[in-house]
Amino acid sequence: MAKIKKLEVIYNRKAGNGQSKDSWEKVAEFLGKNDINFKMHQTKQDGDGVMIAKILADGLDPATMILVIGGDGTLNQSLNGVMQSNHPDTPLAYIPSGSGNDFSRGIKIKKQKPLILLQKILAMEKPVSIDVAKASNLKTKVTNYFVNNIGIGFDASTVYYTNHSKRKNILNHLRLGTLSYVSSLIKVIRLQKGFPIKVEYNGQSKDFDNAYIVTATNHPYFGGGIAIDPKANPFDHKLDLVVVNKITGKTFVKLFVKLLTNGSHLQDKNVWYIQEPSFTVYDKHIEHGQMDGEELGQHEFAIHFETTSHKFWLPINTIDY
Numbered sequence: 001m002a003k004i005k006k007l008e009v010i011y012n013r014k015a016g017n018g019q020s021k022d023s024w025e026k027v028a029e030f031l032g033k034n035d036i037n038f039k040m041h042q043t044k045q046d047g048d049g050v051m052i053a054k055i056l057a058d059g060l061d062p063a064t065m066i067l068v069i070g071g072d073g074t075l076n077q078s079l080n081g082v083m084q085s086n087h088p089d090t091p092l093a094y095i096p097s098g099s100g101n102d103f104s105r106g107i108k109i110k111k112q113k114p115l116i117l118l119q120k121i122l123a124m125e126k127p128v129s130i131d132v133a134k135a136s137n138l139k140t141k142v143t144n145y146f147v148n149n150i151g152i153g154f155d156a157s158t159v160y161y162t163n164h165s166k167r168k169n170i171l172n173h174l175r176l177g178t179l180s181y182v183s184s185l186i187k188v189i190r191l192q193k194g195f196p197i198k199v200e201y202n203g204q205s206k207d208f209d210n211a212y213i214v215t216a217t218n219h220p221y222f223g224g225g226i227a228i229d230p231k232a233n234p235f236d237h238k239l240d241l242v243v244v245n246k247i248t249g250k251t252f253v254k255l256f257v258k259l260l261t262n263g264s265h266l267q268d269k270n271v272w273y274i275q276e277p278s279f280t281v282y283d284k285h286i287e288h289g290q291m292d293g294e295e296l297g298q299h300e301f302a303i304h305f306e307t308t309s310h311k312f313w314l315p316i317n318t319i320d321y
């Protein structure tokens with residue numbers, strides 16, 4: 001077991017429609033019963049995860065572990081906070097407790113109960129390295145890190161409409177958050193138009209006149225378990241880019257069925273994908289963007305992507321990859 005003497009817990013009680021609260025209560029009880037020193041830092045508003053993680057990493061004692069309890073958005077913010085700190089190599093432990101939990105699904109730890117996972121984390125000798133991606137916005141010069149994906153167009157519009165749906169709070173309260181996601185998905189299928197993009201990769205360049213889904217992804221999933229890219233691997237030091245052209249009618253339905261069932265959509269003529277250590281995407285139309293389920297606003301995006309890795313206190317079985 002690593003010589004961890006204290007846990008600094010970043011906790012988003014709003015994540016996962018109550019799931020995060022359940023996880024935190026179990027974790028707090030376990031730590032208390034087992035005389036493990038901890039301090040909890042609750043996010044009070046959007047964006048707090050970055051600030052809390054940065055402060056914690058700046059002043060971190062090597063015998064202290066940062067544990068994140070929340071969803072993909074909270075993990076994303078914690079990673080970015082650590083990256084902005086004086087100790088960007090600070091490892092993160094994580095108990096997935098969000099609604100989508102795509103990162104934990106992508107690294108195959110999703111099915112583990114919070115206390116089982118916590119005990120495995122506390123038993124780890126050293127943290128493990130997992131791919132994460134770096135996105136440099138060529139217009140704003142802002143750099144962000146992400147664990148799942150950055151999407152422009154379809155998935156980002158779905159995130160936008162879900163977050164801004166009038167029914168979202170009521171449905172979340174009833175623990176029916178998925179319904180608000182599905183109703184946004186149907187709206188986006190109706191409204192999202194194709195848009196032009198250019199991709200530069202490995203000394204080549206490719207133009208699309210009618211892109212619909214544009215997703216740079218570290219592992220297979222987006223949208224809470226949809227395998228947009230079954231071939232993506234969070235340990236191969238490559239980032240995938242999937243571009244789906246705008247199609248309609250029966251062709252769309254057929255492709256969507258492939259996407260939701262056996263992943264054979266990647267072989268479809270309307271889908272293009274690459275696996276590269278780096279690439280650049282220029283979107284030439286104002287579109288919604290999302291990063292790990294967090295809104296990136298509505299812009300023309302010009303983003304340079306590259307893979308890097310980060311250390312996590314997470315019990316990964318690399319034989320699975």
Ligand SMILES: Nc1ncnc2c1ncn2[C@@H]1O[C@H](COP(=O)(O)OP(=O)(O)OP(=O)(O)O)[C@@H](O)[C@H]1O
Nearest residue numbers: 015016043044046047071072073074098099100101
């Ligand atoms: N106290 C708070 N009040 C409102 N929003 C908060 C608070 N703390 C954090 N947030 C915001 O909640 C949002 C959702 O968090 P998170 O992504 O972790 O949960 P989730 O959406 O349920 O999970 P997932 O991304 O896995 O679907 C984030 O944008 C975060 O900034």
